[in-house]
Amino acid sequence: MLLRWTLAIFLILFSLTGFSQTNNQWEEDFRQWVEAEDLEMSSVEELYDILSEKAAHPVNLNQATREDLEQLPFLTAQQVEQLLAYIHRYGPIRSWGELQMLTTLDTKRRQLLQNFAYVGEAKEADNRLRLDSVFLHGDHQILFTGKIPLYTRKGDEKGYLGQRYRHSFRYQLTYHDRVKLGVTGAQDAGEPFFTGRNRWGYDFYAYYLQVKDLGRIENLCLGMYRVQLGMGLIINGGFYLGKLAILQSMGRPTTVLRPHSSISTEGYLQGAAATIRLHKNWQLTAFASYRPLDATLNKDNTARTLYYSNYHRTTTEMAKKNNTHEADLGGSIGWRKGTLYARANILYTHLDRTLVPQRANASYRRYDAEGQDFLNMSVDYGYTNARLSFSGETAIQRHGALATIHRISYRLSPAFTLLALHRYYDKKYTALHAQSFAEGSNIQNEHGVYLGFTWQPSSKLTLNWYADYAHFPWKRYQVSLPSDAFDTMILARTLLNKKWSLEGRYRLHIRQMDNTDKTMLVNRTEHRARLRLNFEAPSGLSLQTQVDGVAVNFKKSYQGYMLSEQIAYQWRWLQLSANAAYFHTDNYDSRLYLYERSVLYNFSSLMCYGKGIRYALISRADIGRHLMLIAKIGVTNYFDRNKISSGLQEINGSSMTDVDVQMRWKF
Numbered sequence: 001m002l003l004r005w006t007l008a009i010f011l012i013l014f015s016l017t018g019f020s021q022t023n024n025q026w027e028e029d030f031r032q033w034v035e036a037e038d039l040e041m042s043s044v045e046e047l048y049d050i051l052s053e054k055a056a057h058p059v060n061l062n063q064a065t066r067e068d069l070e071q072l073p074f075l076t077a078q079q080v081e082q083l084l085a086y087i088h089r090y091g092p093i094r095s096w097g098e099l100q101m102l103t104t105l106d107t108k109r110r111q112l113l114q115n116f117a118y119v120g121e122a123k124e125a126d127n128r129l130r131l132d133s134v135f136l137h138g139d140h141q142i143l144f145t146g147k148i149p150l151y152t153r154k155g156d157e158k159g160y161l162g163q164r165y166r167h168s169f170r171y172q173l174t175y176h177d178r179v180k181l182g183v184t185g186a187q188d189a190g191e192p193f194f195t196g197r198n199r200w201g202y203d204f205y206a207y208y209l210q211v212k213d214l215g216r217i218e219n220l221c222l223g224m225y226r227v228q229l230g231m232g233l234i235i236n237g238g239f240y241l242g243k244l245a246i247l248q249s250m251g252r253p254t255t256v257l258r259p260h261s262s263i264s265t266e267g268y269l270q271g272a273a274a275t276i277r278l279h280k281n282w283q284l285t286a287f288a289s290y291r292p293l294d295a296t297l298n299k300d301n302t303a304r305t306l307y308y309s310n311y312h313r314t315t316t317e318m319a320k321k322n323n324t325h326e327a328d329l330g331g332s333i334g335w336r337k338g339t340l341y342a343r344a345n346i347l348y349t350h351l352d353r354t355l356v357p358q359r360a361n362a363s364y365r366r367y368d369a370e371g372q373d374f375l376n377m378s379v380d381y382g383y384t385n386a387r388l389s390f391s392g393e394t395a396i397q398r399h400g401a402l403a404t405i406h407r408i409s410y411r412l413s414p415a416f417t418l419l420a421l422h423r424y425y426d427k428k429y430t431a432l433h434a435q436s437f438a439e440g441s442n443i444q445n446e447h448g449v450y451l452g453f454t455w456q457p458s459s460k461l462t463l464n465w466y467a468d469y470a471h472f473p474w475k476r477y478q479v480s481l482p483s484d485a486f487d488t489m490i491l492a493r494t495l496l497n498k499k500w501s502l503e504g505r506y507r508l509h510i511r512q513m514d515n516t517d518k519t520m521l522v523n524r525t526e527h528r529a530r531l532r533l534n535f536e537a538p539s540g541l542s543l544q545t546q547v548d549g550v551a552v553n554f555k556k557s558y559q560g561y562m563l564s565e566q567i568a569y570q571w572r573w574l575q576l577s578a579n580a581a582y583f584h585t586d587n588y589d590s591r592l593y594l595y596e597r598s599v600l601y602n603f604s605s606l607m608c609y610g611k612g613i614r615y616a617l618i619s620r621a622d623i624g625r626h627l628m629l630i631a632k633i634g635v636t637n638y639f640d641r642n643k644i645s646s647g648l649q650e651i652n653g654s655s656m657t658d659v660d661v662q663m664r665w666k667f
Contacts, residue, residue: 026055026115027597029074047073048603049262051116057139057174060120061113062092067219068177071256074112074248077382077389078104078411081339093119103414104386106456129178129211138175143664145169145599149189150657155648160190160313168202168263170601180210186263190313190648197321203312206268208259218283219257219275224268227287228256229332229345230380232436233395233403233443237267244489246437247419247452247464257285262601265310267435269328278333286331292322295353302356306432314648325352328433339384345395349374349432364475367444369430374398376431387411401428403443405436415457419466421450427474439470439485447471460495481521483512503532516555524554540570550590560585562592562608573622580615583608599630599662612638618660626667632660 030051050071059068061083069080082104087093096119099110147166156164166189172182185202192198208223226237237256257275260268273287294307303324312318327350334343350373357368375398382391392406407421423437427445434443437450452466467488476483491505507528512521528550535543544566552558564581577597585591591609597618598604606614616634623629635657638644644651 026051026112029112030603049264049601050258052601053261054116056141057177058116058118059177061117062087062120063177064117067256071258072113072116073245074109076104076248076409076417077384077391078386078409079109081384082386092121095119104411107459129214134175134179135173138173138179140667141170141172141174141664143170143600143662145602145662146660147189148659148661150659151651151653151655153190153645153648154650154652155190155313159648161196161315161318162187162190162192162198162313164189170261172261178212180208180259180261182259182261183207184261184263186265188311188313191311192318197318198312204263204265204310206260206262208261210259216277217274218277221257221259221273221287222271224260224270225273225287226256226258226260226268227273227285227330229285229330229347230343230378230393231391231405231407233393233405233434234345234347234376234378234431235330235433236435237269237433243450243452243466243468243487244464244491246421247454247466257287266308267433271328281335281337283334283336284331285334287328289326289328291326293324293326293351294320294322295324296320297323297353298356298358301353303351303353304356304358306355323353326350327352340382342379342381345378345380347374347376347431347433364477364479367427367430367474369432374430374432376434395429395431395434397429397431399428401426401430403429403431403434416455417453419450419452423448439468439487440472440476445472445474445476447473462493464491465489478513479521480514480518483521485509485511499535499537501534501536503530503534505530513554522554525552527551542568548592550585550592552589554589558586558590560590560592560609562594564594568597575620576618578615578617580613581608582613584611585609596634598632599660600664602660606636610638611640612636626665628662628664628666630660630662634658634660 030048051073054071064083066080066084069075069083075083079102082102086102093099096110096114099105099113105113145168149164153160153164166187168184168186170182170184172180174180184206186204186206187193187202191203193203194201206224208221208225210222210225211220212218214220228236237260257273268291269287269289270291271287271289273285273289275283275285278284294310295303296305296307297320298304306324307320312321328347330345330347332343332345334341352372354372355370357365357370359365359368376395378393378395380391380393382389384390387410389409390407392404394402394404396402403423403425405421405423407419409417409419411417421437423446425438425443425446429444431443436443438446439448440446448468448470450466450468452464455463457463465488468486470485472479472483472485475481487507487509489505489507491503493501493503495501507526509526509528511524513524514520515522528548530546530548532544532546535541546562546564546566548562548564550560560583562581562583562585564579566577566579568575568577570576579596581594583592583594585608588609591607594606594608594614596604596606596616608614614634614636616632618630618632620628620630635655637655639654642654644653644656
């Protein structure tokens with residue numbers, strides 16, 4: 001034990017040396033977008049991974065494509081159009097101050113954009129690629145990440161096939177914005193390493209090659225990649241925005257074809273994909289994929305459920321590894337003229353096992369996806385001008401069930417923008433790769449309307465509000481009758497002076513659920529509130545004081561609150577951050593979430609419930625231009641229990657400490 005603590009302290013002290021400066025301001029804005037959302041953590045981590053990658057390899061704004069700008073979730077459709085139109089009309093942008101000429105681009109978004117783009121000379125396109133130039137003049141990066149638990153789980157002693165350490169590596173070669181080549185290996189705690197079925201080392205590998213601007217081939221991806229078409233009704237392997245974050249982009253859809261470089265094992269395809277320019281106004285995207293999946297099997301060897309957690313720690317979990325395979329074939333043909341566009345999309349999916357969901361005593365699964373072959377088709381369309389932006393997608397599956405979503409945003413003034421969104425997803429509609437705006441967990445069995453606005457009545461005050469109503473015509477989990485849900489949030493941010501700012505938010509979420517006897521529906525009402533005070537000094541010091549509260553009424557009443565403080569300091573080559581939080585909640589239903597800074601490509605959002613305290617220290621040092629070191633130690637102490645978690649994850653004690661370390665080498 002003494003050796004482990006000595007190692008942890010040594011790593012932290014060692015990281016306090018270096019010679020370079022960094023800037024991660026966009027991470028605070030990202031946290032504000034997603035921390036109040038009911039988003040799947042895999043989607044949050046995927047979006048964070050995209051932005052981290054773009055921050056590490058910013059694009060030349062004068063040569064950025066529409067796809068480059070559309071992958072930045074804080075830009076609205078009007079802002080993307082105005083940026084592209086300005087450069088096309090007036091030529092290359094010479095300085096960031098020139099962007100003040102764009103009426104749609106406010107100060108905050110101009111600042112955010114500087115994290116992901118730079119103003120450089122516009123160069124003539126050169127379609128030639130030489131391998132020696134790519135490897136000799138490209139940017140190489142190797143990243144090693146490890147998580148060391150200073151405690152023992154029950155499964156570590158007996159049950160897990162591997163060691164308790166989590167680790168991963170990434171290698172990537174980037175040549176300008178034209179070539180990306182890389183491989184990623186990832187290992188979860190408890191999984192075997194270079195033994196058993198993992199005799200090739202890591203439990204998961206991602207490998208990819210992306211090449212852009214090869215004549216008419218605008219984008220070519222080989223290996224593992226992700227596809228997003230339209231608004232995600234047939235396939236979305238990228239990310240989706242929640243109800244608060246969608247106000248930042250005003251619901252703008254995007255078409256994405258990009259390599260899969262993260263440690264996430266969900267949402268990617270494996271094979272080849274390309275986007276081809278057919279004509280000035282016509283574009284074709286086509287892709288083919290064959291990849292393994294994990295599945296829980298029925299007694300007749302059909303697949304009961306597709307298993308996406310991809311943990312392979314135990315014999316049972318390892319037996320599911322790659323026991324099913326999926327083939328996908330699809331594409332999109334699109335037309336665009338100015339700000340008007342339309343696309344037709346298609347996706348065919350075949351499983352080598354028949355998918356047969358278990359419906360005994362689970363009538364809410366009556367319309368779950370079933371079979372071996374799935375076909376989905378859609379059309380998406382849109383139009384944008386200086387004030388109005390409209391987009392939509394309508395999809396149909398092989399048996400005729402329909403899904404459709406439309407959104408419209410309108411700038412009533414430079415300070416006030418209104419957004420409206422409507423969706424209808426038939427209860428019989430199924431699409432294995434669909435992911436779009438929804439109150440429920442699937443693009444199925446939902447009819448809803450969303451309204452929201454952003455308003456900046458002064459340079460120091462910003463208001464965001466939304467209200468969303470959804471109706472579910474068929475049964476859901478723990479809901480045995482048609483039901484409704486309502487969700488609304490108001491958020492206000494104000495600048496008190498140059499150093500101090502204040503933010504407050506309130507959210508009300510009402511969902512109908514079964515009562516104890518399952519004879520009728522009752523409301524589950526959830527109130528959440530937050531008040532945050534921020535201080536940021538030019539010297540590099542920042543402070544954040546936050547109070548969170550929650551009250552849940554469902555059969556019984558539950559409450560909870562959390563007090564947290566974060567302090568960060570940046571001086572040239574050194575970044576230090578420390579945080580502490582005290583939480584006090586009645587149970588899991590009244591849980592609260594705490595964001596912590598962490599290592600690169602890792603969004604850390606902790607779920608806190610019960611009574612306890614959480615504190616952490618993280619340091620980052622950039623040694624010259626080539627080497628970066630990060631070390632973090634985090635401790636959670638519970639006051640209301642002497643055991644943490646259950647099953648093989650059980651820890652015999654009331655405290656848990658983790659050490660995260662990361663090293664990046666650029667050459």
